[in-house]
Amino acid sequence: MVLGADASFLNPDKLLLLVVLAATCACIVASMIAARAGSVPKIRRIAGLEAVEEAVGRATEMGRPILFVPGIQDMDNPMTVAGITVLSRVAGTAAQYDATLDVPVSRSLVMQAARESVQAAALQAGQPDWYDPERIRYITDEQFGYAAYAAGAMARDKPAACFYMGCFFAESLILAENGNAIGAIQIAGTAETAQLPFFVASCDYTLIGEEFFAASAYLSGAPDQLGTLRGQDIAKAVIALALVAGVFMATIRVFSPEQASEPTVEATQ
Amino acid sequence: MQKDPSRIKVVVATDCGSTTTKAILIECVDGVYRQTHRAEAPTTVEAPFADVTLGVTNSVTELQELSGRRLVNDDGTILRRDSPEATEGCDLYISTSSAGGGLQMMVAGVVKEMTAESAKRAALGAGAIVMDTIASNDRRRPHEQVQRIRELRPDMVLISGGTDGGDTKKVTELAELIAPAKPRPRFGGEYSLPIIFAGNRDARPAIERTFAGGGFDLKIVDNLRPTLEREHLGPARETIHDVFLEHVMAHAPGYDQLISWADAPIMPTPGAVGDILQAIAKGRGINVVGVDIGGATTDVFSVFDGSFNRTVSANLGMSYSISNVCAEAGMESVLRWVHLDMDERELRNRVKNKMIRPTTIPQTHEALVFEQAVSREALRLAYVQHKAFATELKGVQQQRTVGDAFSQEEGGRSLVSGMKLDLLVASGGVLSHAPRMEQTASMLIDAFEPEGFTELAKDSIFMMPHLGVLATVHERAAMDVFERDCLVMLGTCIAPAGTPVAGKPVMRWSARWDGGSAEGTLMAQEMKLLRIGERALVEVVPERGFDVGAGPGVAVKREVRGGSVGLILDGRGRSLSVPDGAEGRRLVAAWAKALELHPD
Structure with missing residues (x-):
């Protein structure tokens, strides 16, 4: 007997995923269209993003630099991308105030993206001369080598404001504790749940998970981006409701008479 | 040279304003300092006189005529007492100035x-x-x-x-x-x-x-x-x-001479007002807000937890700036306080008339209601500006714990809190010269929206500047006069903070005072006035979700001060909102009736 395989465009086992994806996309597109038509959603104030000016102002008054750490992952990580978005805002404000901004990075691609972002922000702020590429520099790919450099820079330069925006692991507390010790205003943002408690405890403001990803839409205020946020939120709410309903129905099924009479997997084993 | 406070028994104080120089006489009567006489004369800082001391001499001369006590020398200078027994002259002369801007x-x-x-x-x-x-x-x-x-x-x-x-x-x-x-x-x-x-x-x-x-x-x-x-x-x-x-x-012009007459440095008028409010807040351990609404500007002063702040709202006033008030607040916001049948067109006409003749005062009942409606908005806007300015320091490192994960408040929060406010002091024409004290109290409550227990008072003759300078020389005298003669106590407002639901109760209350008592339930959107005399013992039990200072739903029992108006119970909730249209007009009319704003 000869065994053969038939090509298929559709895996029927994953049909549900396709439906969810299509529904989510439809939701986002509909929200974007609604936002363009004038129904722009409002986002609650995010203290961490509102405090950017305060932090840059502090650095200006104290005549000290600002330190921006965009995490230790590469550009393929969405947290790094979100971090670069916030960097653009920080750079724009720093350019306006003529404050010094230091951005040590641990990946070469991130350095290039950060330079372009900061240069664009300086141009937009009307201060092209403020941009200095030497202040955005590559340190090392090594996690603790990079953390050691950042901690040393804090001890030497005593920045008045520190931003940690991106993907962090064990180095998060090393950075945040050093920043706290030198009396800097610290604003952190990450979606790494394991690192969030450290940032919350040692930083002035922390962007938590979704807040961090919403930063781009929040800072730009563009209807398209705000509409996207609403579309995502609606999709998430529907999925959450489906989950709750599923759990509820599964629970009922466990306690239903016909199910109760069936032997459990453990019992049969 | 600093005078010995124990030897100061007679004080003459002047405030040289842009148009009027006001003089008051303070005397020690039976061991207590009292303001006994008051006089005023036109300020003479501008041409053709160009000498501020002429206005000062004129006002003190009038004071001399009213009191029967000689206070001015033949050469126009202020006469000093040469011995404690002398019945002529004063021991101390002080002055403030806001003349010439x-x-x-x-x-x-x-x-x-x-x-x-x-x-x-x-x-x-x-x-x-x-x-x-x-x-x-x-x-x-x-x-x-x-x-x-x-x-x-x-x-x-x-x-x-x-x-x-x-x-x-x-x-x-x-x-x-x-x-x-x-x-x-x-x-x-x-x-x-x-x-x-x-x-x-x-x-x-x-x-x-x-x-x-x-x-x-x-x-x-x-x-x-x-x-x-x-x-x-x-x-x-x-x-x-x-x-x-x-x-x-x-x-x-003339100030070099005035400086030589005065026994204490001449202060800018608003600075002196700030000083007396700070002294009162410190002396009584309370939080105070003071407001002075004028024709072109409105000054708001506050002392919260010892922090003093002052703002000048340069374009909010009752005559020259009235048009700006209406533009900034919006005609519908002004109109919501008018319970009479008045449309927006009529309101605009009244605003323009006031612009053309800014110094006129209301001659009809409708004009008075209109002017007081504008004043509510002017005061409200000035207070909003003040709250935005009177903040904690910005750029300060925050101390956090893990518990703050979902409640990270921004720095630079306002120091001004309706619930922490203990005393609200009003001055300025529209507040001081309202035909009824109840109207002054109502304007203050509607504009400032005090929460919990708040005492209301007015400085009817704007004596606070004089007392501010006096406090730098003789603090007890300033306090005596402030408590007894400067402030006209209007009463106390009790306003539970929370969102009222129509037809539902806001709080239960009971009050006992000399010669009477009362108790009842305050409903949503209801206002009530109790004539309690000097003081009353009040017990308030707010409903769940309402706070009178001790926390949501927590009862408070305390003594409150009455006054010319009495005890006002405000069940409108905070923040205050007045419905549009006929329903709003009906409510405003009901509040006016409850507070007896226009009994005739």
């Missing part, structure tokens, strides 16, 4: 929300009008800043910027904008414009170099933000007062 200042700082704001706070607290604030981030280009500096004619300039050991570059750049711009002083070319530098101590040599030989009188004082965590306004404020006396007053 008061003290006008320009301030500058590195960051608008930090050192520039502290500089503004110092200037306003010293009684100045801040003409403009220059900052490195005020979104103006350098040439625009220079142009603005050249346009202004300030009495003095206050420069701040950089913490001690911090930035020197930006603050020097500010000085480099001001020095070549050569702002011309208000009092002419012979006058060297005073510049007060209260910034980073490391920048002092550079600042001195920048202003050297430029026709400026540079004074250097301690940094008003030595660190971003601390604001140190005292030295800057004192220097502003000194410069006001040495330069500004000395160049104003």
